Amino acid sequence: MLAYPDIEAAAARLRGIAHRTPVLTSRTLDAQLGCQVLMKAENLQRMGAFKFRGGYNAVNVLGEAERSRGVIAFSSGNHAQAVALAARLHGCPATIVMPSDAPALKLAATRGYGAEVIVYDRYTQDRAAIAAQLAAERGGALIPPFDHLPVMAGQGTTALELIEDAGPLDALIVCAGGGGLLSGCAVAARHLLPGIEVYGAEPERGNDMQQSLRRGEIVTIEVPRTICDGQQTQAVGRQPFEVIRRLVKDVLTVPDPVVVEAMRFAFERMKIVLEPSGACALAALMQHRERFAGRRVGVTLSGGNIGIERFIALISGAETVD
Numbered sequence: 001m002l003a004y005p006d007i008e009a010a011a012a013r014l015r016g017i018a019h020r021t022p023v024l025t026s027r028t029l030d031a032q033l034g035c036q037v038l039m040k041a042e043n044l045q046r047m048g049a050f051k052f053r054g055g056y057n058a059v060n061v062l063g064e065a066e067r068s069r070g071v072i073a074f075s076s077g078n079h080a081q082a083v084a085l086a087a088r089l090h091g092c093p094a095t096i097v098m099p100s101d102a103p104a105l106k107l108a109a110t111r112g113y114g115a116e117v118i119v120y121d122r123y124t125q126d127r128a129a130i131a132a133q134l135a136a137e138r139g140g141a142l143i144p145p146f147d148h149l150p151v152m153a154g155q156g157t158t159a160l161e162l163i164e165d166a167g168p169l170d171a172l173i174v175c176a177g178g179g180g181l182l183s184g185c186a187v188a189a190r191h192l193l194p195g196i197e198v199y200g201a202e203p204e205r206g207n208d209m210q211q212s213l214r215r216g217e218i219v220t221i222e223v224p225r226t227i228c229d230g231q232q233t234q235a236v237g238r239q240p241f242e243v244i245r246r247l248v249k250d251v252l253t254v255p256d257p258v259v260v261e262a263m264r265f266a267f268e269r270m271k272i273v274l275e276p277s278g279a280c281a282l283a284a285l286m287q288h289r290e291r292f293a294g295r296r297v298g299v300t301l302s303g304g305n306i307g308i309e310r311f312i313a314l315i316s317g318a319e320t321v322d
Helices: 004-014 027-033 051-060 064-068 078-090 104-112 127-138 149-166 180-192 208-215 238-247 256-270 277-287 308-316
Strands: 036-041 071-074 094-099 116-120 171-175 197-203 250-254 296-301
Touching (some): 004 051, 027 036, 027 256, 036 149, 036 277, 051 149, 071 078, 104 116, 149 171, 149 180, 149 296, 180 296, 197 208, 197 277, 208 250, 250 256, 277 296
Parallel strands (some): 071 094, 171 296
16 A cells, blocks of 8 residues: 655655656636635656656666566556656666557657557557566566556655645645556645545546546446547556545546636646646636635646647647537
C-alpha cells in the first residue's frame, strides 16, 4: 500500500531533475466560479505532463543490472514519453507499446526520446499482454502506467508541491485515468491536510472510476469514446483503487464540450495550452462549481501534449464535440 514516506522518497529523487512547476491563479476564474482556484501547471513539466514524475521515479529505483536490460511500458502517450525520457536520462533502452491511433505528436516525441515504439489496436488488442510478453522475451523491467507503486509515489509529488506552495486547501481535484496520479495525490494531500476533500475527475463517457468508487469494487468498461485520449482507460488499477476507496470523497464527471471550454479559458485568459485530459480537472470544477463555492480549491492541470492542428480544431469548433 502506498504511504507518504514513499512520496517523500520520490520527491528526493526528483529534486533537481523534474521541474517544480508553478501554481497558477486567475482572478477572472475565481469570480466566475465563486471560489479560489490554485492550479498546478504540470503541462509545463518535462515532456509536457505530470507523468514524468512517476516514470523517472520508477526507472530510478531499478538497479543498474535491471536498467541495463531495458525498460518496457505501455501507454496512450504521456507515460510513454515519460518512460522514454527517463530511460534516456539513465542511459538504458526503452520499448513502448502505444495505440496506433495515439496522437501523432506523442508518437513522434516518444520516438524522439530514443524509444522503440510498438503499435497496437486499442479496440481489439490487449496492450498489457503485449508488454508482458515483450518483458518476458527481452528480460526488461515492466513499468505500467498507473498500477505500480513507484509510479504512484512519483505522481504524488504533484500534490506535495502544490500544498507546499499554495498553502492549505479545502479541496483538491485531480484528473483520473488509471488512478496513479489520483492515488498518489490523495496520499500526499490527506497526510499534509487531513481534512481536505479529494476528488477525481474523468470524462462522462469514461466513468469507470466513478462507478468503481460508488460500488466499492473495480468496474471495467469498453474503451471510452472521448476527446480525452489520456483517460481512455477501461478500469482503475488495483493498487490505486485500494488508496482511492479509502481517501477520495468522490469522482466527478464532465462532458467533452466542457473540457473544450476549460481548454479555451486556459488559452485565452491564462495563456497556456492544455490537452483535453490535462484540462479535465479544471472542467470538472467548472461543471460542479456549486459544490466548491467559497472554498480554496487545488486543481491539477495535468498535461499539454496536443498538436497545433487538433488544438485549433477543438478550440475553434471545427472538430465536432458532443
